Amino acid sequence: xxxxxxxxxxxxxxxxxxxxxxxxxxxxxxxxxxxxxxxxxxxxxxxxxxxxxxxxxxxxxxxxxxxxxxxxxxxxxxxxxxxxxxxxxxxxxxxxxxxxxxxxxxxxxxxxxxxxxxxxxxxxxxxxxxxxxxxxxxxxxxxxxxxxxxxxxxxxxxxxxxxxxxxxxxxxxxxxxxxxxxxxxxxxxxxxxxxxxxxxxxxxxxxxxxxxxxxxxxxxxxxxxxxxxxxxxxxxxxxxxxxxxxxxxxxxxxxxxxxxxxxxxxxxxxxxxxxxxxxxxxxxxxxxxxxxxxxxxxxxxxxxxxxxxxxxxxxxxxxxxxxxxxxxxxxxxxxxxxxxxx
Ligand code: FBP
Numbered sequence: 001x002x003x004x005x006x007x008x009x010x011x012x013x014x015x016x017x018x019x020x021x022x023x024x025x026x027x028x029x030x031x032x033x034x035x036x037x038x039x040x041x042x043x044x045x046x047x048x049x050x051x052x053x054x055x056x057x058x059x060x061x062x063x064x065x066x067x068x069x070x071x072x073x074x075x076x077x078x079x080x081x082x083x084x085x086x087x088x089x090x091x092x093x094x095x096x097x098x099x100x101x102x103x104x105x106x107x108x109x110x111x112x113x114x115x116x117x118x119x120x121x122x123x124x125x126x127x128x129x130x131x132x133x134x135x136x137x138x139x140x141x142x143x144x145x146x147x148x149x150x151x152x153x154x155x156x157x158x159x160x161x162x163x164x165x166x167x168x169x170x171x172x173x174x175x176x177x178x179x180x181x182x183x184x185x186x187x188x189x190x191x192x193x194x195x196x197x198x199x200x201x202x203x204x205x206x207x208x209x210x211x212x213x214x215x216x217x218x219x220x221x222x223x224x225x226x227x228x229x230x231x232x233x234x235x236x237x238x239x240x241x242x243x244x245x246x247x248x249x250x251x252x253x254x255x256x257x258x259x260x261x262x263x264x265x266x267x268x269x270x271x272x273x274x275x276x277x278x279x280x281x282x283x284x285x286x287x288x289x290x291x292x293x294x295x296x297x298x299x300x301x302x303x304x305x306x307x308x309x310x311x312x313x314x315x316x317x318x319x320x321x322x323x324x325x326x327x328x329x330x331x332x333x334x335x336x337x338x339x340x341x342x
């Protein structure tokens with residue numbers, strides 16, 4: 001990335017060029033494309049801008065704290081969870097590009113109102129991952145995945161949402177941290193864009209991101225260790241005591257932020273199953289599978305401890321899964337330890 005000598009030096013540039021997300025999406029869409037997928041990705045960028053503006057002012061607005069409601073998983077919903085969810089639905093349900101949506105915040109599959117045209121895509125998303133960190137100003141994020149409907153003659157049936165991650169046509173996340181960044185892949189590498197607040201534009205800041213082959217970090221909630229099985233204990237000890245060079249331990253408690261740090265510097269994130277949570281905590285459809293899609297596009301891998309997260313065919317839109325995701329050899333090592341005791 002070359003930095004010109006004039007007043008533009010603060011703007012992210014690729015080879016001296018300022019590239020907006022709109023331009024990048026249009027330039028990278030295949031010849032045959034009608035443009036609907038590009039438009040959905042662009043709408044997610046807009047959702048990211050609106051949610052970013054809310055999270056940035058959260059302490060000033062009445063959007064902090066609990067909403068006094070619980071989601072389908074029985075978890076207390078934060079006001080910002082519901083606000084972010086509402087922003088995405090209001091942006092997406094009338095565009096004629098989607099046939100339905102699935103969100104962490106609503107029990108049922110969101111059907112497109114009859115009055116609007118149905119499109120050929122399904123959007124699955126977690127409007128605010130890591131929401132238990134909202135009140136403490138720690139990075140949170142929106143995770144999303146996009147599927148094509150199984151049959152254009154019957155768009156918007158529940159089966160359209162119960163597809164394995166291998167069928168994702170695109171996935172990404174928007175991280176609301178020191179800056180707001182959008183990271184996505186449509187199957188041709190992983191690319192990141194930084195929101196330039198003074199312009200209100202997402203500008204390309206990194207292309208074709210790959211996991212470093214010299215990972216630095218490992219992440220899991222250490223406090224859950226008492227509930228781990230023998231295999232997970234041995235894997236955790238291997239990460240701490242045997243991996244060379246030494247790795248550092250980091251855990252933010254926002255999977256999207258932990259994933260992003262590991263994607264940037266190399267590493268592995270784990271949320272294993274425990275007797276209390278035999279399926280783990282993380283949701284497959286709109287949390288684990290989209291990140292596993294990105295991980296594979298960046299040369300990494302996502303597993304439930306014995307198989308690729310992308311091979312799991314969901315039977316429930318809110319089902320959970322154990323998660324090991326990051327550098328491929330670190331995740332394969334987890335599979336080795338976990339399966340040695342099965
Ligand atoms: P939410 O989507 O409801 O925020 O839940 C997921 C999550 O917050 C992940 O982002 C994070 O990695 C994990 O739960 C933290 O769980 P724990 O507090 O058990 O470590």
